[in-house]
Structures are given as structure tokens and as C-alpha cells.
Amino acid sequence: MAREYVIIGDGIAGATAATEIRESDPDGHITVITDESDLLYNRVATKDLAKGDKERQDLLMHDRDFYRKHDIDVRTNTRVTQIDEDSKRVGCHDGSRYSFDKMLIASGGTPRRLPVPNGDVHGIHTFWTINDAERIKKAAKEADSAVVIGAGLLGIDLAVILGTHGADTKYLMRGDRWWRQGISKEGSEIVEKGLAELGVECVFHEEVERFNTRDEHVTECVGSSGKVYPCDAAGVAIGLHYNHEFLRGTRVKIGEGILTDEYMRTSVRDIYAAGDIAQYYDVILDRVNQNGSWASAKEQGAIAGRNMTKATDEDLEEFELVDTYSINHFDFFIMSVGSVLGSEKIDRVYDDGDYRRVIFFRDKPVGAVFVGDVSQAGILRKIIAQKPDFSELDKDRLLAESVDPALLKELMAP
Ligand SMILES: Cc1cc2nc3c(=O)[nH]c(=O)nc-3n(C[C@H](O)[C@H](O)[C@H](O)COP(=O)(O)OP(=O)(O)OC[C@H]3O[C@@H](n4cnc5c(N)ncnc54)[C@H](O)[C@@H]3O)c2cc1C
Known part of the structure; x- marks a missing residue:
């Protein structure tokens, strides 16, 4: 019998999971539920729309035809309000209900309002x-x-x-x-x-x-x-409140977001989480982490989608990504690579005014931030991905104007 997949959220995490599931399980029945009226659009580019650099239609990524072609059922303007993990059912605000064999929660977050008098008036x-x-x-x-x-x-x-x-x-x-x-x-x-x-x-x-x-x-x-x-x-813009209120009363473990392992599995079998909402076990940092970026949400969606179709646990894929986030509003770039949350940081301002910070956690480089020249972001990203121990190495080598490629080779050597 065809497997029933339900995905909550048609952002980049949910939409990517749906297409990955379709690739791996041609016979499965896939339902994507979103409370927005628009199908997947480029959320990162909403700032370009607001700036006046892009039009609404430039942002749209998937239309109804896309879902029809991939045989994916998509429900817009539909809010998931309840989940019953025992009967494996999802309930929505309009009374509709969906059964699932495997479910993905990719419901992201909602911006917090300022808790001050008149904090939510017009304007x-x-x-x-x-x-x-x-x-x-x-x-x-x-x-x-x-x-x-x-x-x-x-x-x-x-x-x-x-x-x-x-x-x-x-x-x-x-x-x-x-x-x-x-x-x-x-x-x-x-x-x-x-x-x-x-x-x-x-x-x-x-x-x-x-x-x-x-x-x-x-x-x-x-x-x-x-x-x-x-x-x-x-x-x-003071942070997000994560959209998991429909899990109240379930056994799905919640922290700030929804807790998952490195395979994007929650504490309840057959329920997965991905994207901004996932507070996942990060194999690079060796601790729980949560990202808020497009690339990470996309990759987590892909991993979760594929893992949901796997027959055995031995075949599950781990999520492992050194994330990047860049800002290009100025005549210089700001770029962040990996995590900014560490136990030690070193900084340098270069003669031409550029700036770099490298972040370490337990002597491992876990992140870097660049303001101005971002040419070293690539090599830093590769070095971070090696999870190297820098307790015996000179950390300032990562602040060199040009990071020595021999260092990367050295770190990659078995
Ligand atoms: C203005 C702006 C600029 C950004 N710039 C960058 C950038 O430069 N680089 C970068 O990497 N990232 C950027 N981001 C962040 C990035 O867009 C997000 O990290 C990413 O889109 C998260 O994807 P997601 O699929 O996890 O969640 P979302 O895109 O938030 O999707 C979740 C979806 O689930 C829906 N949903 C929630 N609850 C329910 C429910 N109960 N029932 C049904 N549907 C529900 C939501 O309405 C939403 O459509 C930016 C975000 C914004 C807003």
C-alpha cells in the first residue's frame, strides 16, 4: 500500500522535502499543508521586494502546476492545529484531517512583537x-x-x-x-x-x-x-517565536524549537522536523544547535525527506552543513560561516579596513564572520568542516590575510 506522507509548511524546508520524497518514493501519497495563501517563494528575496529591487512574481518558485506534475497534494490557507501521534492524524483549523505514516514538521517561526505599550499598533x-x-x-x-x-x-x-x-x-x-x-x-x-x-x-x-x-x-x-x-x-526584528503550538500534549520533545537528532527525527517515531523550527544535534559542533538560514533549511528538508522514505535506520543520512549567511546591502559584503556561538573568538581588522572574526568551541573552529573582504570564506568553511582540533595549533593562522592552503591539506591528511 502507498505510504502517506504529511508535511506541515511549504517554505524551503517543507517544499524540498516533498520533492525529495517524490524522487525516492514514486508511489507515496504526499500532502503539504500551509497556512499561507502563496506556494513556495524565495523568502530571502522578500527584502529585495521591500527595497523595490524585485517584483512579487520574481520571488515565486513553485506554482500549482509544479505540485500537480510531482503528484503532490498541496493545501493552502490551512492551519494545522492538532496532532495525534498515536492515531497518526493531523487536524486543521477548518476541520479537515489527514492520516500519515510519516510526518515532517517544517513550520518555521513567526516574528515576535515588542512587549511594550502600543507595541502592535498600525505602522x-x-x-x-x-x-x-x-x-x-x-x-x-x-x-x-x-x-x-x-x-x-x-x-x-x-x-x-x-x-x-x-x-x-x-x-x-x-x-x-x-x-x-x-x-x-x-x-x-x-x-x-x-x-x-x-x-x-x-x-x-x-x-x-x-x-x-x-x-x-x-x-x-x-x-x-x-x-x-x-x-x-x-x-x-527581535527574534522568532517557533510554530509548534499544535504539538501541545504530544510526546514530541520541545526546546526552543523541536528537538531532533542528526537524522532530523523527533522524539516520536515517524515524526521529523526540519528548517528553522528544528533544534537538531549538530555533528560539527557536537551539541544541539538551531539555524535560521535558507541553505540550512533546504538541506535539512532534503535530508528529512529522503530519511522519511528509508526502509531501515542503517540507511539514514546525517545532516552536516557549514552554513553561510550573507548581506549585500552595501558596497562591501557581510558574511557569516558556520556558528557564531562558541567559547572563544579572535578578531582582526586589516590595513585596508576589512574585518574578520573566527569563533572556536572547545578549541575547534566552528564559525567565522567577514565584513568587507569575503575571499577567505571558502577556505574557512572547508577548514571548519574538517572539525579540526586547534589546541596545539596557532589559531591566528585562520586570521591570515590569505589563509595558507597548506593548512587545509595538513588538516585533511589522514
Ligand atoms: C526578510 C528576510 C530575509 C532573510 N534573509 C536571509 C538571508 O539573507 N540568508 C539566509 O540564509 N536566510 C535568510 N532569511 C531566513 C530564511 O528565509 C529562513 O531561514 C528560511 O526561509 C526558513 O525556511 P523554513 O522552511 O524552515 O521556514 P519558513 O520559510 O518560515 O516556512 C514555514 C512555513 O510553515 C507555515 N506554517 C507555520 N505554522 C503552520 C501551521 N500550523 N499550519 C500550516 N502551516 C504553517 C508558515 O506560514 C510558513 O509558510 C531571511 C528571512 C527573512 C524573513
Whole structure:
């Protein structure tokens, strides 16, 4: 009898899993359930849509025909609300129910709102969907002034979008720099200059106390310093709340996201998780990890999809990827490779003003961040993938302007 596969989410993780399952199991019955009205689109490029560099149709990746051709049943505007792991059934908001033999949860996250007075009035935007991008573009074009909160990889997108559309934009940050987790103040200063050229002023040591409104629309942001920032629009990017509320009462183990092993299996047999929602066992870091990137979600979706079709556990594939994330809003690049969460970090600012950080965990290099020249990202990525022990090696070799290719050979030698 044909196997029943159910996938929650038609983002890059869920959609990739569906096509991988179809490749490996031509007879299986596959249902993809998404609460969005759009089929898979390029979420990374939503920032280009909001900036005005791309049109909506440029982002669309799969249409109904794609799913028809691959014999995949896809349900849009359908929210999964309940799972019964014993009877192997998924229940949705509209009363529809689906049985599964194997299920994948690829439901990602939803942006958190700022928990301050008036934190969710009109004009305050979070950013995750293609519809958010269109709303933000319109608001940015109409705004004379704006504030952005969230000194991370999504916050900077919002700041650039509001600044490039001409709003006088203040980018408020709790600490003394942009992306405290990833770079030092020296690295941040390069980014701050780039932001200033796009009309964005960074304001440090500032938090939001509340927003003021007129006719239920934001007009001002009041900082913890007491300073008042006029704003017709505000962008908030303070992290995600992961979409797993439908698992309440099940035996699927939850941490921040859904806990999985390196094969993307959850604690309940035949239920898998992949993409932003998966808090997986990382074989490179040798600990639990969670990524928030397109490449990682795609690869996890592919691995989970293939593993769901395997007859025996011996054939399961491990997820192992040195992730990359890049930002190209400026006339220089920002690129992160691997993980920024380690126990030790070393930094260097080069004569021409470029910046690099290398991150170690238990003497293993696990990540690197580049601001400016990213030409060494490739070799660093390969070195990290070797999981080398640097306790007896000179860590500064990884900060050399040009990392010696002989080092990689040395590390790869059996
Ligand atoms: C503006 C922006 C810029 C980004 N830039 C970059 C970048 O430069 N580089 C990079 O690598 N990554 C970037 N990312 C992150 C990247 O897009 C995500 O990591 C990736 O898309 C995650 O894919 P996913 O499939 O795990 O989750 P998602 O794409 O979030 O898909 C999950 C899907 O599940 C649906 N869903 C949730 N709950 C339910 C439910 N109960 N029932 C049915 N459906 C449900 C959601 O609506 C969603 O459609 C960016 C993200 C954004 C928003």
C-alpha cells in the first residue's frame, strides 16, 4: 500500500522535502499543508521586494502546476492545529484531517512583537512573509521618519529598506554595536558607516519604553533614555517565536524549537522536523544547535525527506552543513560561516579596513564572520568542516590575510 506522507509548511524546508520524497518514493501519497495563501517563494528575496529591487512574481518558485506534475497534494490557507501521534492524524483549523505514516514538521517561526505599550499598533511592522514585504515597502515609501529595533541580521534589512526609501531612520540598539553575537565594535563600525550612507543613524544603549500614537497609528517611539524619536513607521526584528503550538500534549520533545537528532527525527517515531523550527544535534559542533538560514533549511528538508522514505535506520543520512549567511546591502559584503556561538573568538581588522572574526568551541573552529573582504570564506568553511582540533595549533593562522592552503591539506591528511 502507498505510504502517506504529511508535511506541515511549504517554505524551503517543507517544499524540498516533498520533492525529495517524490524522487525516492514514486508511489507515496504526499500532502503539504500551509497556512499561507502563496506556494513556495524565495523568502530571502522578500527584502529585495521591500527595497523595490524585485517584483512579487520574481520571488515565486513553485506554482500549482509544479505540485500537480510531482503528484503532490498541496493545501493552502490551512492551519494545522492538532496532532495525534498515536492515531497518526493531523487536524486543521477548518476541520479537515489527514492520516500519515510519516510526518515532517517544517513550520518555521513567526516574528515576535515588542512587549511594550502600543507595541502592535498600525505602522509597526515585523517581517517574515511576501505580504509583509509589500506592506513594508508601501509604509517605507510614505514615511518621513522611522525607527528600527533589533540589532541582528533581519533588523539590518528593515533599517536598510526604510533608509533607502528616504525615511529619516534611527536604528535603536540595546548594546554598543550592531550584531553583538557576531562581531566586535570594530566590525560594527564598518557596518555603521555603510548604514549612514543609506540614511540610517545607529543609536546605541537605547531600548524602547513605549510607542505613542494618533488614531491608532504610531507617531513616536519613546526610548528608555527618555528621548523621543518621531516615526511614521517602525520595524521590529527581535527574534522568532517557533510554530509548534499544535504539538501541545504530544510526546514530541520541545526546546526552543523541536528537538531532533542528526537524522532530523523527533522524539516520536515517524515524526521529523526540519528548517528553522528544528533544534537538531549538530555533528560539527557536537551539541544541539538551531539555524535560521535558507541553505540550512533546504538541506535539512532534503535530508528529512529522503530519511522519511528509508526502509531501515542503517540507511539514514546525517545532516552536516557549514552554513553561510550573507548581506549585500552595501558596497562591501557581510558574511557569516558556520556558528557564531562558541567559547572563544579572535578578531582582526586589516590595513585596508576589512574585518574578520573566527569563533572556536572547545578549541575547534566552528564559525567565522567577514565584513568587507569575503575571499577567505571558502577556505574557512572547508577548514571548519574538517572539525579540526586547534589546541596545539596557532589559531591566528585562520586570521591570515590569505589563509595558507597548506593548512587545509595538513588538516585533511589522514
Ligand atoms: C526578510 C528576510 C530575509 C532573510 N534573509 C536571509 C538571508 O539573507 N540568508 C539566509 O540564509 N536566510 C535568510 N532569511 C531566513 C530564511 O528565509 C529562513 O531561514 C528560511 O526561509 C526558513 O525556511 P523554513 O522552511 O524552515 O521556514 P519558513 O520559510 O518560515 O516556512 C514555514 C512555513 O510553515 C507555515 N506554517 C507555520 N505554522 C503552520 C501551521 N500550523 N499550519 C500550516 N502551516 C504553517 C508558515 O506560514 C510558513 O509558510 C531571511 C528571512 C527573512 C524573513
